[in-house]
Amino acid sequence: MLEDKNQEKTSLSQLGEFGLIEHLTKHFEVTHSTTVKAVGDDAAVIDASEKQTVITTDLLVEGVHFDLSYMPLKHLGYKAVMVNLSDVYAMNAEAEQITVSLAVSNRFPLEALEELYAGIQLACATYKVDLIGGDTTSSTKGMLLSITAIGKAKKEELVYRDGAKATDLIVVSGDLGGAYLGLQVLEREKQVFQVNPTNQPDLDQYSYLIERQLKPEARKDIPKLLRDLEVQPTAMIDISDGLSSEIMHICKQSNTGCKIYEEKLPLDPQVIGTCEEFNIDSTMVALSGGEDYELLFTVSINDFDKIKGNPNLSVIGHITEAAAGMNLVTRANQEIALKAQGWNSFEE
Amino acid sequence: MLEDKNQEKTSLSQLGEFGLIEHLTKHFEVTHSTTVKAVGDDAAVIDASEKQTVITTDLLVEGVHFDLSYMPLKHLGYKAVMVNLSDVYAMNAEAEQITVSLAVSNRFPLEALEELYAGIQLACATYKVDLIGGDTTSSTKGMLLSITAIGKAKKEELVYRDGAKATDLIVVSGDLGGAYLGLQVLEREKQVFQVNPTNQPDLDQYSYLIERQLKPEARKDIPKLLRDLEVQPTAMIDISDGLSSEIMHICKQSNTGCKIYEEKLPLDPQVIGTCEEFNIDSTMVALSGGEDYELLFTVSINDFDKIKGNPNLSVIGHITEAAAGMNLVTRANQEIALKAQGWNSFEE
Numbered sequence: 001m002l003e004d005k006n007q008e009k010t011s012l013s014q015l016g017e018f019g020l021i022e023h024l025t026k027h028f029e030v031t032h033s034t035t036v037k038a039v040g041d042d043a044a045v046i047d048a049s050e051k052q053t054v055i056t057t058d059l060l061v062e063g064v065h066f067d068l069s070y071m072p073l074k075h076l077g078y079k080a081v082m083v084n085l086s087d088v089y090a091m092n093a094e095a096e097q098i099t100v101s102l103a104v105s106n107r108f109p110l111e112a113l114e115e116l117y118a119g120i121q122l123a124c125a126t127y128k129v130d131l132i133g134g135d136t137t138s139s140t141k142g143m144l145l146s147i148t149a150i151g152k153a154k155k156e157e158l159v160y161r162d163g164a165k166a167t168d169l170i171v172v173s174g175d176l177g178g179a180y181l182g183l184q185v186l187e188r189e190k191q192v193f194q195v196n197p198t199n200q201p202d203l204d205q206y207s208y209l210i211e212r213q214l215k216p217e218a219r220k221d222i223p224k225l226l227r228d229l230e231v232q233p234t235a236m237i238d239i240s241d242g243l244s245s246e247i248m249h250i251c252k253q254s255n256t257g258c259k260i261y262e263e264k265l266p267l268d269p270q271v272i273g274t275c276e277e278f279n280i281d282s283t284m285v286a287l288s289g290g291e292d293y294e295l296l297f298t299v300s301i302n303d304f305d306k307i308k309g310n311p312n313l314s315v316i317g318h319i320t321e322a323a324a325g326m327n328l329v330t331r332a333n334q335e336i337a338l339k340a341q342g343w344n345s346f347e348e
Numbered sequence: 349m350l351e352d353k354n355q356e357k358t359s360l361s362q363l364g365e366f367g368l369i370e371h372l373t374k375h376f377e378v379t380h381s382t383t384v385k386a387v388g389d390d391a392a393v394i395d396a397s398e399k400q401t402v403i404t405t406d407l408l409v410e411g412v413h414f415d416l417s418y419m420p421l422k423h424l425g426y427k428a429v430m431v432n433l434s435d436v437y438a439m440n441a442e443a444e445q446i447t448v449s450l451a452v453s454n455r456f457p458l459e460a461l462e463e464l465y466a467g468i469q470l471a472c473a474t475y476k477v478d479l480i481g482g483d484t485t486s487s488t489k490g491m492l493l494s495i496t497a498i499g500k501a502k503k504e505e506l507v508y509r510d511g512a513k514a515t516d517l518i519v520v521s522g523d524l525g526g527a528y529l530g531l532q533v534l535e536r537e538k539q540v541f542q543v544n545p546t547n548q549p550d551l552d553q554y555s556y557l558i559e560r561q562l563k564p565e566a567r568k569d570i571p572k573l574l575r576d577l578e579v580q581p582t583a584m585i586d587i588s589d590g591l592s593s594e595i596m597h598i599c600k601q602s603n604t605g606c607k608i609y610e611e612k613l614p615l616d617p618q619v620i621g622t623c624e625e626f627n628i629d630s631t632m633v634a635l636s637g638g639e640d641y642e643l644l645f646t647v648s649i650n651d652f653d654k655i656k657g658n659p660n661l662s663v664i665g666h667i668t669e670a671a672a673g674m675n676l677v678t679r680a681n682q683e684i685a686l687k688a689q690g691w692n693s694f695e696e
């Protein structure tokens with residue numbers, strides 16, 4: 001439905017590459033004084049700064065990372081930006097600029113790309129980041145988006161993955177597993193639609209889950225909250241591949257172990273209800289479901305009073321010596337070794 | 349021949365995404381003191397600086413920008429880096445870091461990606477840039493490379509496209525049209541090979557052209573040369589889409605016209621000889637053949653004495669008032685309007 005079967009649509013070859021970039025980026029405003037030169041030269045220019053620069057990049061491939069049969073293009077654009085900003089916030093930095101590169105088959109009409117860029121623009125406006133460059137080209141099949149995000153932080157505020165220490169508390173923002181379940185719901189509806197295209201699904205009871213999947217928000221608020229609370233995390237990572245995989249990254253790079261408490265995992269009621277309906281274990285979903293884009297971090301135990309009871313944060317366990325291993329403590333008080341069941345895009 | 353028909357090769361799914369990144373990047377050394385954190389966290393970190401940061405990104409798609417039937421993967425890796433560094437040098441900046449994102453079908457064995465990264469590593473070592481991050485994922489078809497290059501320059505040294513003024517001289521580094529002709533030779537050999545796979549081509553007489561196509565070098569030396577000569581260009585761009593298209597970018601953004609003299613266009617003897625053999629006009633090749641990655645810039649006419657006779661530089665014309673148009677002055681002293689016949693990847 002997104003391809004160019006309607007002859008009134010504008011084909012990409014009519015515009016050409018330069019015309020296309022100009023057309024798609026002309027409504028983007030530059031909001032940061034540090035953005036000296038955005039789109040339109042050999043390279044973008046960012047002003048000198050006493051802060052350090054953080055850079056992160058992610059590649060999203062149609063048929064691997066997203067399915068346009070249930071992912072509207074505007075949402076895709078928004079989400080692609082979120083995925084990258086999330087990595088900047090996971091450094092405890094502020095995101096200021098992005099570049100967007102796009103490869104699309106020329107069967108996509110211009111109007112489809114306008115939708116995509118409307119989502120990118122909404123994300124830029126909401127999160128106050130400037131689009132400063134990119135590349136637009138054709139692909140032999142489908143759509144591929146490559147986004148790079150650039151941020152700034154004072155050297156002493158940056159948080160890496162390798163600073164966790166035994167007795168540090170493990171904290172997560174928001175709740176877990178929603179995005180994964182949203183995907184399961186959408187996949188099921190796609191199957192139903194293929195059998196019966198006239199079916200009108202009632203997805204109200206899954207609204208939160210679907211929003212978590214289709215319109216995730218990066219946690220820009222958390223670095224700010226931590227500054228306000230005067231808490232400097234010792235390690236931080238964003239949850240893109242599932243809690244289990246992410247805490248294992250922190251432990252390996254910090255050379256520690258951890259204990260995560262099953263009963264402490266933050267779950268939305270829709271996650272619990274839908275897990276029952278799908279007959280899946282909600283703990284498994286919280287540990288291994290990806291794409292939540294929450295922040296996972298460790299703080300000194302001395303900071304407990306500053307964060308306890310904060311509705312945005314859950315303390316879910318603590319860091320241990322490496323020899324103790326990386327474990328989940330179940331509700332039955334059994335210790336089970338964590339497994340990284342994060343997603344591997346190369347699996348057949 | 350590059351796909352995984354040999355069962356002794358290592359499949360990408362065995363390694364998984366994290367294992368793959370670690371495996372491919374472990375031999376890369378960090379050489380810049382400004383590279384605070386390279387691969388291995390949510391984002392890379394670059395140190396604070398009194399210089400401005402330039403950022404550029406390019407996407408290369410198999411079947412659109414390169415053909416693996418005659419582009420060895422090591423060369424592809426090298427060239428993909430050159431394409432980006434060239435944009436940094438075209439700002440009169442020094443390149444310091446790159447990120448590399450790769451989408452590949454899992455039919456590529458690990459050994460193929462090692463070749464690709466060997467080329468990237470050679471480029472990094474030769475041009476003294478640090479690999480600081482990226483993303484590696486699967487594609488549904490073929491290979492796609494997205495590279496972002498980061499550089500630094502003092503504010504007053506940066507050169508944009510919009511600073512050319514009437515009477516400025518138009519200067520180009522190196523010679524033109526070689527990469528385009530190299531591609532024509534390789535395409536012809538591919539056709540011959542398809543008809544007669546046992547044919548052993550003798551490509552000696554095209555060696556320079558093929559090298560220009562398969563192993564281009566970005567002109568890192570030119571910004572340095574210009575500093576040594578104490579010449580500050582008024583506008584600069586790199587020649588990726590052909591001289592004609594690039595000078596038109598400078599003229600449009602500077603609101604000027606130009607005169608380019610046909611007899612001044614720098615052509616290698618192999619370009620002239622091969623144009624005769626292929627029965628193509630060498631001026632057309634110099635104007636419209638892309639991928640030379642030479643630098644095109646304008647300088648004040650007062651700098652003429654500093655650059656005349658330099659073997660790396662050719663003065664090919666001058667900037668005029670906008671009303672005079674953008675013209676080629678032929679050997680017969682006729683003026684012909686320049687046309688941007690740069691490449692449009694969206695053409696059918």
